[in-house]
């Protein structure tokens with residue numbers, strides 16, 4: 001499909017909301033990072049990526065809309081990206097939509113997602129969300145950021161995303177098994193956010209990756225920095241990090257709610 005262009009934030013923000021500070025790098029803020037279901041006091045997948053004067057909410061799992069408000073006014077989010085149909089990545093679209101009806105005064109927020117999600121969520125006709133279908137190979141521009149989508153190894157059409165700012169690039173694996181290569185997002189990434197759902201003894205039991213597999217993938221892709229995410233709440237965090245570091249060959253960070261990473 002033709003790459004849709006979303007205008008820069010200055011043309012769409014309502015009066016009274018602040019423009020995001022323009023910085024050369026990209027900031028990734030974790031809104032939620034639990035795999036498949038939220039654990040105690042946890043939240044499903046959701047991230048805020050800011051740079052080039054633009055803010056994107058990437059995935060909107062359960063609990064992430066509450067956490068978004070700790071960092072920004074939701075009305076300042078320029079666009080939303082949902083990577084796939086599993087509800088641990090989108091169920092807070094209901095909260096986003098409800099608040100936006102009150103806060104946006106009729107303005108619609110561009111929402112990029114694989115085909116069929118609007119219909120599945122029954123949010124395809126809401127006045128606040130401007131659904132735009134994306135698929136493998138698409139690139140879209142939102143203000144100062146460029147987003148490229150690549151299909152992963154997962155049960156539904158699942159789209160990893162590469163985000164390029166003015167001077168830095170971040171890659172997010174979304175959910176994937178090991179049958180997809182992180183290098184599809186490029187071999188020049190400043191920061192990679194890769195799913196590592198469990199430890200190596202669980203490999204092959206679900207369409208996900210272990211810490212070992214995530215570390216190996218990131219090393220092969222030449223990632224400068226690796227952050228792992230989407231750990232099942234029943235899996236020990238330190239064990240996943242330890243095997244990811246052994247495979248990556250450098251320190252690895254585990255995503256946690258509220259943590260900020262700068263690329």
Ligand SMILES: [Zn+2]
Pocket residue numbers: 035036045086088089175230
């Ligand atoms: Zn998931």
